[in-house]
Amino acid sequence: MFKKIVISAVLCLLSMSVFASNKTTIVGQVEMMTVAKSGLMFQARMDTGAVNTSLHAVDLKIIGGTSKKMKNNIGKVIEFTTENEKGEKQRMQAEIVSTSSVKNSQGTETRYMVKLDVGFVGKQHNVHVNLRDRSHMNYKLLIGRNFLRRGYVVDVSHKKLIGPIADLSVKQTGLMFNTRIDTGAVENSLHAVNIHVEKENKTDMGNNIGKMITFTTENEKGEKVEVRTKVRGTSLIRNAQGTEARYMVRLSVGEPGKEFLVDVNLKDRSKMGYKLLIGRNWLQGHYLVDVSKKH
Template structure:
């Protein structure tokens, strides 16, 4: 039986070694609160060997580095449901492998899960530490640190140059977390993905030699695909640029027409009704003489006043009384603003659903809870977001709405009412980072996979590391 003196003392993070998997070093988060250890893995593929269940998978062993890839194979000892830190259960493959730490080695169980949204590529749980390890949470790398030169030496043969598709990310801010995640996901899969500021793109309309350029004269005609994420105030110009790419035969994840239609809030509401998709009762009028009847149309106060040109989740005001509604409508009209009024779904209790639809599939769903005193959640005014389960009807409505607008990627907002789910809005440039952090999925990778599928591109897997 191990004594206290025999045990390894570790900090909150340590470099671990997994020789049987061919992983020379991986930085692990030491977490005694987690029962099972976990390793970042993607392209997980089960197969049979000698009548036994095996699994092949790929690993990015280094943080913030998706060009370094190791392919592994291991025998499956179990497949069990494991709850993530967000509380969502996920069925994971479990393998057993050798762990080396501080000159000692022993066999541990490790679950395989995509940890792209996590900071560490490995989590060391208490099951692997039992009887062997003591934790000093205030320290780090008590078993030895690795400098950059050593890491580069260890992984020199596992770092590859990008050789896949040429993809352009069309947006305005390269520092936005969602844009960063898309760039990372493209690099992870071996593509040459670049950020292009939509405002710095310019086009040449010519029957003989149509072109599209980027600042400094760079020609973009040879791209294989573009992923547009256009700000609402740049919709007109952004769609013109995207349309030029499409005219050149370059695939766009969301088409210019689909983006343009999704940005017209009134068109979308009218369109959804023709498709049999339920929405909250909504009213629109131009004459100030009809304000009172307009409010009555949506069942009176409280009611929502929405600017038609407002960006996603902005330009929406709750009028709690009839007088407040009349004052808001009058004020907005005096500014020559186009607006609509909409019934307030009280039973939603400040909650709304956001579903992410990619290639006609709901890939994640979260519930947003408004902050106390607010009627809806918003990044700027607070609120909570959590993963949630959705009904078959909610899933069907989201897919139907996105498909009817011909979008390949979209965020769908809806409310739960006494009448069932009501669709609020569809956005063609949904944020990904906050969703990924909640559901623990590689959502940016879904976008890249859709581009690959539409272009018929398949990446060759690396050979597994021999041990």
């Protein structure tokens, strides 16, 4: 009995170790992906309902002649034209490895299957891909389960992974910040000094909502810029020093080119390691935090 318990415990630990080592990557419903040798980027749709990956292909031509029976063309090279959502086209060649019968609303359709390197730039997987005219479909590349089972989890809420530290842009400043991601903070906080509110009511900060505010911010490289915007609101922050009232403004914050508007409180962060702190009001609905992710 004791021997069985020990064996069970060992097996449990081994399974936990295997699970921990097989780290998954979270992807959204749509991701920018490439197909090797095409030189094209596709807005790829993740489809957990599809067995195989599918690529838009037209003007199919079997090199060396076509047999009437599709299965007799297995092993031959097929040439085809693919196209991404921008209308960029590329003529490609690949070896036919099999055929695939797919059932849809129009009935049963047989397609050629080829092997292609598909995935993210720098991280692709060699998978079976069926070739189909997807001209009338929104996505020219569909990612099926044969790709996703290589360690991917689909997050339909479009959340992305971010580490505890990230390089983020505040669009209105034109600066990049080495940013601390803090799930313990409710709000975002940006370094700000020389704060000036036009016709400021110094008795009640709430009476300044809607007025123009100017302030100077600075990133970790010492790059400074003056920002002018509207007071969005006020925030009462509790910390080790007590309670502090801060002005709130709305700024575009995020990865370069992917910024989105969010409320940010203004604070003199001169003595802090990070001049921009990201809280839950930026993360919620957009990002999952992986503390093991390296900067």
